[in-house]
Amino acid sequence: MLRYLLCIDLLFCFITASAQLSFPTNEGERKRYSAYIEMSRGYISGVCILVNEKSIIKGSLFNEFGITALDFSYDPCRKKIHLYSVIAMMDKWYIRRVLKKDLVQLMSCLQHGKYGYRNERQQITYQFTPIADEVTQ
């Protein structure tokens, strides 16, 4: 019995730790992800950084070469996304609308320890894998 309880306890700790790892819940905390967004016509890959600033999550998504695709903020209480900048080739009203809705879902998934979200209607898959911290120069 004690063994089972210990196992459950360990499992619980593991799940909690995973959930904590996946999202910047504390003020000033930041998380980095390897981002992969697959659409029916192609895909975008790169890096996403999320920073918790006064309980608002600020995020940037850029490709591997460093070109920024998106700057956004997420209010976890109101479940709202604000897009600050979108790269010119994606800066269309209909893309912004889909992005806003999907990012709300994605942020919610990350908050709950899930690293991906799929928009079935638009057939877009978002996959965010945490990146280990800092490399030294």
Add this chain to the structure above:
Amino acid sequence: MKKYSLLLWTFICVLSVSAQTLNDAQIRQRVNQAAAAMKTLQCDFVQIKHLKMLNEEMLAQGKMYYQQSNKLRWEYTNPYTYTFVLNGDKVLLKNQQRNDVIDVNQNKIFREIARIMMSSVVGNSLLDNKTFKTTITINNSEWIATQIPQRKDMRQIFQRIVLHFNPQCAVVSCVEMIEKNGDKTVINLKNIRTNETLNASIFAVH
């Protein structure tokens, strides 16, 4: 007397402008000569992405290989793995999820990316007057070429691209890309080795 002074000043100004133009031209020529003589190049690089909105930096490292005239391998090794290989008309993109081979002739965006990466690495973008308006400044330890994009698609992304050259070998040592939103990416090339034999498999695109 005033007239003579004015004439003298005008003469000095003209001389200074000519000297500056000559230096610019000489630098362009030397970079062009170095690019022509560069059969292969390999180096390590450190890329620092400055995010204005987040006030954050992201560091990435990797290796770069170039072989005249149209082969380039740009490989990120840390903290993420991503490989871009250009070999003639073909581009291989390799990330953790998938490998894709793209024909640059059928994809305008990749044709542009490939062209700009190649010309920036080698430095012959200094001669590309259609894509960039370039001004060159000289300081003690390097030549600095500031390139303002002239084409609409480039202007939508970049404010400017700054190339730093090592005057000793006229080879690029650092590339700065300043984006329209204020973000900046600095790529420092380190341990540069030129004209050494490279294995053909480095540029394989399958």
